[in-house]
Amino acid sequence: MSASITLAGEGQIALKHSQKKPLIISKFIFANVPLLDPEVPVDRAAGKPPAGQIVHVYDIPKENAGFVNPNQIVYSAQLGSDIGDWDFNWVGLEDADGLLFAVSYVPLQQKRKNIPPQQIGNNVTRNFLVAFDGAMQLTGVTVDASTWQHDFTVRLAGIDERERLSNRDVYGRACFFGDSLAFAKTADGFQLNPGTAYIEGVRVFLAKPLPINGVIPEGKITLDVCLERQLNDRVATWKVVYGEQADYTDAAGVRHYCVRIAHYTPPTAFWDERLPEPIGGPLVQHFAARDGDYATLRARGTTKVDVELGNLPNAKSDDPDTNSSEILATTAALNRLKTQVGDSMAGMVAAFAMDVPPPGWLRCNGAVVSRKTYAALFARIGVVFGVGDDSTTFGLPDLRGLFLRGKDDGRGLDPSRVLGSFQDMMIHSHGHTASAAAVGDHGHSAWTDAQGNHAHRAWTDAQGAHNHSAPSSPGIGQGAGGINSVQQAAGAHETSWAGQHAHNIGMDAAGNHAHNVGIGAGGAHTHGVTVAAAGGTETRPKNMALLFCIKY
Structure with a gap:
């Protein structure tokens, strides 16, 4: 791409x-x-x-x-x-x-x-x-x-700033390793030497010498350093500027740190204004203790003069409230101070990333505990979370599975609430909208398939043996006693025996054809929309389960 x-x-x-x-x-x-x-x-x-x-x-x-x-x-x-x-x-x-x-x-x-x-x-x-x-x-x-x-620009910018401040705590305003980024004379003019430096916690690294071209004005030579956004990253960028330059913020809100590195007097005179340190490798190796003497490090012996034993106070006190610099606090004073600190925290609720409460804390599980054993806690919270037996015990808050909410205290966001009251879950009243587009006046077509050339059969059922009667008529037949003869006597007549038979009916073929079906137009209308329910058994934000405990 x-x-x-x-x-x-x-x-x-x-x-x-x-x-x-x-x-x-x-x-x-x-x-x-x-x-x-x-x-x-x-x-x-x-x-x-x-x-x-x-x-x-x-x-x-x-x-x-x-x-x-x-x-x-x-x-x-x-x-x-x-x-x-x-x-x-x-x-x-x-x-x-x-x-x-x-x-x-x-x-x-x-x-x-x-x-x-x-x-x-x-x-x-x-x-x-x-x-x-x-x-x-x-x-x-x-x-x-x-x-x-x-994107995560704000989050990453915060990480970058914390890293810069951490480096600032170690290296100070400016720290140049040896002769790194030093302004130097060459056969063809001037250059910045390669090396590593930290300017206000921003690491500046130059892999090889950087020639400085063009006319260099007289005066200060300054290194301008910043953490500049590039695409989705922030990288250390720097440039050489001339003249006295103070730290500043550019139009994009990026902070620039400016440190003098040299002073130049044409045509060739200059002096170094960096703050170099004799660091030639990793800091761990530079500061690590090793056998032998350090040429630039002097360690004194632990003599009385070295540790100023003569200035130790000669009195002691059991009073944790004293601020005198002339007396020592005793163990009794420290224990009293510890008690005062612990008592001031009684009734405080805190979350712990452990399954077992630390010493001095009780689970917030609604348990009933002794008013005597936990007298300091009872004095603070009383029976707000349960009266116990109304005599020797009292109840602890039950915070299992709950989120904590600040008491309204007159603000009006959660009015009429009292300290320690429970509030069930609820979703803010709202509505869901749904719609379906009108489809306009239209018709629905339908059809039947052609059945091919065929005939429709029809028939009658068999009637059984029976006679066919005929009107009386004299002298019909072929002669005396012949077949099909009809004899007449005294007004009665007789016909021949028909036998069991059926009457068949035939129908002509209809030819190759189809049966058409018409469906009327539906008219302008809409189709209803059903919105399905979603969610689980409760309403909650993203969260993490920790153990809530109360100080006693």
Whole structure:
């Protein structure tokens, strides 16, 4: 992955400086450039990709620009899950004049829109850091990037400051190891010698001699040291300045420490103004005791004169309240003082990182204890946490599994509370909103599948053996006694026997066809949303379990 300010961007910096106008970076441009190799250096002479390759343009809000230090500005694009779908491998910055200011090549990235339930979208944040001399002043950005970036800048800055102060306690205002960073004459001019130094606790290290070029003015030569933010780190930076310079804080809020290292009188005269120490290696080796004599260390014997025995007081006292420097405190006085300190703490509650209370403390577990044995504690808390047997015992506070809360004492945040009262858990009254988008007037289509060419069968059931009657008619038949003959006598008639049979019914084929089904429009409507419950059996912040005890 590579990134760089374009050649046009460099020209724009110079132009804005000359015009005394601000450089305003206004847009992020995202593009998908075919066959782009993210590992090759950026083509600083190239312009924006063709319009067909640009997949998204993001207008940078004013609050999404912040400074890291006076020479570094970071711009941020925050793309929510309502944006997409597109891929990108090219990111550019465009200024308010429409000029491509900076470009970054990245591996192909995906930006997807949230389309439930078919697709889960993603949020994408892209930060673009540009660095050039005077960036903060030229862009007019005055907001510290740490105020909107989620990082650990404040925490790390605190660690850095504590380390600096620890070094300051050891090395003092300035400590130069031997001839490190000494101003020295060379055959070609002047240089700073390599080595290690601590300036106000900031470690300065120079690996090799540093030539000092150009004209050196007469007067003081000063080392300007600070812990400067660079990206997500803070590193020791320093420079050589000329003249008397006091400590100061720059425009980015960084503290600079200035220490004189030399005084120069042209053309060649100078003298050293450092505070060097004869340290040639690790401090442990430098200060470690070893056999033999130390040339620069004198140890006196433990004689009466050495320890000033003649000045010891010749009286003693049992009074722990005396402040006389002429008497010694006895063991009795110390024990009385210990009792006074212990009594003043009776009733104090503290947390311990152990399972067993230390001496002088009781568990805050609601136990009932003796009023006589723990008289000092009973005198302080009485029966606030339980009357015990109302005669010889009293109750301790029960803080097991509880958080502690300060007594309101008239402030009004937790009114009407009395000391030692219990308060159950509660969540501040609030509501959850939910909505579903209206889908508009629409219809739902439906259909049946074609069944192919087929026939529909039909039939009648068998009727059993029966006769078919006919109207009376004389002289029908083939002759006397022949088959199918009909004989008539006295108004009655007879037909032939039909036998058991069925009557079949046939139906024609319907042909290849489908059955259509119509469904009416649903009308404009919304779909209800159900918000599921979440959480556990109680409300609590992140916490750590410790043992609460009370001093008796």
